[in-house]
Amino acid sequence: MVAPASPPPSDSPEHRSSVDNLPTRFGSGWTSGVLSIVLGIVGLGAVICFHFPNLLTMPELREKYPVEIIRAVLHIELVAAFLLAMLSLVLRERKVLGLTGGGLVLIAALLGGSRVVIDDQIKDKGFFLGLDWFLLNLIYTCAIFIPLERLFARLPDQPIFRRGFVTDFTYFLISTLAVQLTTYLTIQPATVLFQWAVSPRVHAFVQNLPWVVQFLIIMLSVDLIQYWVHRVMHTVPWLWKFHAVHHSTDAMDWLAGSRLHLVEQVFTRTSSLIPAVVLGFHHVPVIAYLIFISFHATFIHANVRIGWGPLDWLFVSPRFHHWHHAIEREAIDKNFAVHFPVLDLLFGTYYLPGKSWPTGFGIHDKVPSGWLRQFFYPFLPQRKSVQENTPTVEVHE
Ligand SMILES: [Zn+2]
Ligand SMILES: [Zn+2]
Structure with missing residues (x-):
C-alpha cells in the first residue's frame, strides 16, 4: 500500500465535530x-x-x-x-x-x-x-x-458523523441483524437454480487445488460476474433504481459502502455465489475470501488516500472506486470492477486519470434520505430513473 506524504490542504484552521461544533483535536474530549x-x-x-x-x-x-x-x-x-x-x-x-x-x-x-x-x-x-x-x-x-x-x-x-451518517449506520445495523434472512435468500436461489451445473468430479478437482489458487479463482470469477451484474444495474432503468440508493451518498467513508438496498444485496450476493455452487471450493478459501471482501468493500469506500502506487491499475484501490461514485461527467458508468480494474480495461469502462480524485460524489436522481424511504424508493414511480450524463449534484440528505 502507498500513502502520499501529506493530505490535501484543510480549509478550516481546526477540525470541528458535526455533533457539537467543538474542536476534535486530541485533548478536547x-x-x-x-x-x-x-x-x-x-x-x-x-x-x-x-x-x-x-x-x-x-x-x-x-x-x-x-x-x-x-x-x-x-x-x-x-x-x-x-x-x-x-x-x-x-x-x-x-x-x-x-x-x-x-x-x-x-x-x-x-x-x-x-x-x-x-x-x-x-x-x-x-x-x-x-x-x-x-x-x-x-x-x-x-x-x-x-x-x-x-x-x-x-x-x-x-467528520465521522457527517451528513447521512444515521442513514448509513441504519444500513450497517439492519444488514448485520438480518444476517439469517439475507443468507437464506442468497444461498437458496443460487443452490436451487444452479443445481443442474454441479458435478462431483469438478468439485473434487477444484478442492484438490492449492488454497491460494482457489482463492484467486474465487476473486476472479466473482469479480467477472459482479462486473456484469453491476454494469446491468447501471443500464436497466428499474434495476438502476435499486442501485441508485448506493450511489446517493455524497460522502465517501468506511460507512458509505453499507448503503445497499436489500434487493441489491440479495441480487449481487446470489450471483456472486454461483461460482462457489458450480465449482465447489473448499470452505477454507471461501471463508478467507468472505473475510477479505468484508475488509476490501469497506476499504474502497473509505476516506483514505492509501493506494497501490504503480499497481493501481492491477488492484482496485479507494481512488478507483471513488471515481465510480464521482459526479464528473467523464466518470459516469466507469470502474465497475471490485477487485481487478483489468476487467474495466478489457470491457472499455476504465477511468483513472493521473493521480487526481473526484471533486464530489452523488447522482442526479432525487433519492430520498433515510433507510425506510430509500427502501420504498425503487418501488415507487419516478420522474427520472436513469443516471444522466449531467454533472449536477443533488443533495440527497
Ligand atoms: Zn455502481
Ligand atoms: Zn460503492
Missing part, C-alpha cells in the same frame, strides 16, 4: 467521547445478547463463545466506557458525547452488566437476529477504519 459511545453501544448490545441469546445471537457463533472470558472483557469494557465518558464530560464544554456514552453504560449496568444469568435452554433452530454479528462487525470495522481515516484521511475535514 472528542476522542474519549466518541470511544465511550462506541464502547457503550458494544457493551449494551452484549448485555442484551446475554438476556436473549436464542433471539439475538447466531447459532454458529454462539456455541464457540468463551462465555467467562467475554464476561470479564465486557466488565472491563463497560468500566472503560464509563471512565472515557467521565473524561469527555470534564474536558468538553458541551456534554452531548459524554452524556450519551455514560447513558449507554448506565442502561447496560441497570440491565445487569456482565453478571446477567444466561438461559440454559438454548435452542439452535428458529428465527434469530445477528446482534452479536453486528457488534463483532462494529468492533472490527471501527478498530481498523477509524484510525486509518484519522491517520491517512483524504479529506481531513470530513
Whole structure:
C-alpha cells in the first residue's frame, strides 16, 4: 500500500465535530467521547445478547463463545466506557458525547452488566437476529477504519458523523441483524437454480487445488460476474433504481459502502455465489475470501488516500472506486470492477486519470434520505430513473 506524504490542504484552521461544533483535536474530549459511545453501544448490545441469546445471537457463533472470558472483557469494557465518558464530560464544554456514552453504560449496568444469568435452554433452530454479528462487525470495522481515516484521511475535514451518517449506520445495523434472512435468500436461489451445473468430479478437482489458487479463482470469477451484474444495474432503468440508493451518498467513508438496498444485496450476493455452487471450493478459501471482501468493500469506500502506487491499475484501490461514485461527467458508468480494474480495461469502462480524485460524489436522481424511504424508493414511480450524463449534484440528505 502507498500513502502520499501529506493530505490535501484543510480549509478550516481546526477540525470541528458535526455533533457539537467543538474542536476534535486530541485533548478536547472528542476522542474519549466518541470511544465511550462506541464502547457503550458494544457493551449494551452484549448485555442484551446475554438476556436473549436464542433471539439475538447466531447459532454458529454462539456455541464457540468463551462465555467467562467475554464476561470479564465486557466488565472491563463497560468500566472503560464509563471512565472515557467521565473524561469527555470534564474536558468538553458541551456534554452531548459524554452524556450519551455514560447513558449507554448506565442502561447496560441497570440491565445487569456482565453478571446477567444466561438461559440454559438454548435452542439452535428458529428465527434469530445477528446482534452479536453486528457488534463483532462494529468492533472490527471501527478498530481498523477509524484510525486509518484519522491517520491517512483524504479529506481531513470530513467528520465521522457527517451528513447521512444515521442513514448509513441504519444500513450497517439492519444488514448485520438480518444476517439469517439475507443468507437464506442468497444461498437458496443460487443452490436451487444452479443445481443442474454441479458435478462431483469438478468439485473434487477444484478442492484438490492449492488454497491460494482457489482463492484467486474465487476473486476472479466473482469479480467477472459482479462486473456484469453491476454494469446491468447501471443500464436497466428499474434495476438502476435499486442501485441508485448506493450511489446517493455524497460522502465517501468506511460507512458509505453499507448503503445497499436489500434487493441489491440479495441480487449481487446470489450471483456472486454461483461460482462457489458450480465449482465447489473448499470452505477454507471461501471463508478467507468472505473475510477479505468484508475488509476490501469497506476499504474502497473509505476516506483514505492509501493506494497501490504503480499497481493501481492491477488492484482496485479507494481512488478507483471513488471515481465510480464521482459526479464528473467523464466518470459516469466507469470502474465497475471490485477487485481487478483489468476487467474495466478489457470491457472499455476504465477511468483513472493521473493521480487526481473526484471533486464530489452523488447522482442526479432525487433519492430520498433515510433507510425506510430509500427502501420504498425503487418501488415507487419516478420522474427520472436513469443516471444522466449531467454533472449536477443533488443533495440527497
Ligand atoms: Zn455502481
Ligand atoms: Zn460503492
